[in-house]
């Protein structure tokens with residue numbers, strides 16, 4: 308099949324890699340100047356949120372703001388990532404050592420609320436496990452000053468910058484063609500419109516993240532859900548702290564905000580992230596910097612001498628319910644709304660979408676979406692399905708009940 312992809316962010320790169328290695332002829336369009344990490348700073352043009360993400364693969368911790376569909380997709384993706392990374396041909400840092408939830412003594416009430424919620428929502432075997440101080444010291448000797456700790460044993464992390472670069476390179480090696488510096492103005496079933504003209508395909512994937520929203524001046528606004536896409540500002544800070552030996556992502560449960568530290572190779576630690584209802588891409592604010600770094604220092608005092616080497620702001624593509632959606636019709640597939648879970652769920656979302664490629668032919672899809680199967684497997688509970696597929700496609704979002 309001849310396939311056009313609008314957007315070379317996380318989803319675009321993963322789709323290009325999977326489709327090209329499955330033997331399809333793939334072309335990808337993106338306004339970014341090239342496949343490499345953007346030079347960030349004031350005035351930088353919008354670029355993929357995939358670059359900015361901390362790369363936590365945290366199905367249980369994310370249950371605080373997500374639902375069982377995201378959880379199920381996350382668990383499946385945790386199983387898929389190792390094979391994807393192994394097929395990329397270059398090293399990409401990927402670990403599955405669990406993650407920690409931490410709280411200071413005065414914040415026990417707020418922390419308990421989160422832990423109780425996760426215990427209620429997570430299937431058995433995935434609930435937070437309480438750690439005493441000796442167990443915490445054994446796992447993370449550089450963490451100090453916290454009174455409460457819980458282990459989420461099944462969680463992981465991926466180095467997003469390495470993975471973004473490796474996916475583009477491997478997709479290109481498998482035959483995908485990249486059209487860098489080319490924004491998609493419009494698209495519809497089987498067609499991608501750019502300033503250079505109209506390109507025709509058997510199937511078009513719209514994975515433009517926040518760029519999928521039609522411009523206010525668009526005379527033929529996109530139908531479907533894309534007009535509802537919004538960006539949610541997130542700010543992160545990269546520290547260089549070669550003397551600090553964190554083994555896994557840690558999150559501080561604080562009454563006012565969530566702060567996480569994600570260790571990366573080379574002695575780096577990503578501290579994140581704010582979550583602000585704004586599409587402002589300007590540099591990180593003083594307030595976010597103070598809150599994030601004060602929280603990080605309060606649980607890892609050794610960070611006092613860390614160097615701040617990089618800060619970054621980007622927008623998470625989100626839909627009104629903050630849940631992902633896949634919309635399929637003949638010749639057109641739209642995926643969006645990955646919000647704060649893109650790296651957590653993208654492999655499973657792509658796997659399920661490509662299993663259901665019938666919409667790419669001229670016939671309406673006859674095979675039902677298979678997301679609920681994942682939920683059954685993850686919960687071990689065949690009766691517990693909260694899903695109402697729409698008439699024409701698959702909706703990974705939960706329905707209000």
Ligand SMILES: Cc1cc2nc3c(=O)[nH]c(=O)nc-3n(C[C@H](O)[C@H](O)[C@H](O)COP(=O)(O)OP(=O)(O)OC[C@H]3O[C@@H](n4cnc5c(N)ncnc54)[C@H](O)[C@@H]3O)c2cc1C
Pocket residue numbers: 313314315316317318319336337338339353354355356357358359360361362363364489490491492514515516517518519540541542543579580620621622623624642643644645646647648649650651652
């Ligand atoms: C601060 C921060 C921290 C995060 N941390 C995590 C985390 O720890 N774990 C996790 O799972 N997720 C995390 N995320 C979320 C994750 O990054 C996103 O969910 C994911 O990147 C969404 O993937 P996407 O492909 O839909 O969009 P993107 O990665 O944003 O890609 C969209 C692409 O579309 C392109 N595009 C835009 N307009 C056009 C156009 N007109 N024509 C063609 N192309 C266009 C863009 O240039 C871009 O390349 C985080 C995000 C942020 C901002």
